[in-house]
Each structure stands twice: as structure tokens, then as C-alpha cells.
Amino acid sequence: MATQTPEQLPKLPSADQRDAYEAKVNAELDKLNARIEEFKAKADQAKADAEINYHSTVEELTSRRDALLAKWEEMNNAGEAAWQDLQTGFETAWNELAKSFETAAQHFNK
Secondary structure, eight states: OOOOOTTTSSOOOOOOHHHHHHHHHHHHHHHHHHHHHHHHHHHHHHHHHHHHHHHHHHHHHHHHHHHHHHHHHHHHHSSSSHHHHHHHHHHHHHHHHHHHHHHHHHHTTT
């Protein structure tokens, strides 16, 4: 085994170099931790926004359902002559409600 000259030996970092490197690593870790916290905050905000969106959609669907039930009640209380006219409006409202549910389901299943 050949002996190495002092120039060939790996240099050990000085205490100052180690301290500087440690400070640099700690600073980078602090930056990473800050980014992680930022991402967590954004995720929490997204959850809050999604929750608001869910509630808004549920309220809209409930309102449409209630309007449909009112039309149904009106149909049931109508005479024979008005029944057919009301049935067309009821079926239109029913189809709109079904489309709203479909849209909501697609949105929420993303």
C-alpha cells in the first residue's frame, strides 16, 4: 500500500466549515419546513373551500327538490284539464333536477 502525501489525504473540514455547513443545512431545513406549513395551510383552505362548495351545492339541490315537490303537490291538487299542462312543467323540472344531481356527482367524485 502506497503512502499518501499530506496533499493527497482528504481534508477534514475545520470547525468553522462544519459550523457554516450545519448552519446552511439548518437554514434549508427551515425553508423546507416553512414550505410544508404553507402547503398544509393551502390544503386546509382547499378543504374549507370544498366544504363551502359542498354546502352550496346541497342547498341548491334541496331548493330545486323543494320546487319540484311544490309542482308535484300542485299537480296532485289540479283538475284533469290542468293536469297535462302541469305534468309537462313537472317533467321539465324533474329533468333539470336530475341534471343538477348528475353535475354535482361528477364534481364531487373528482
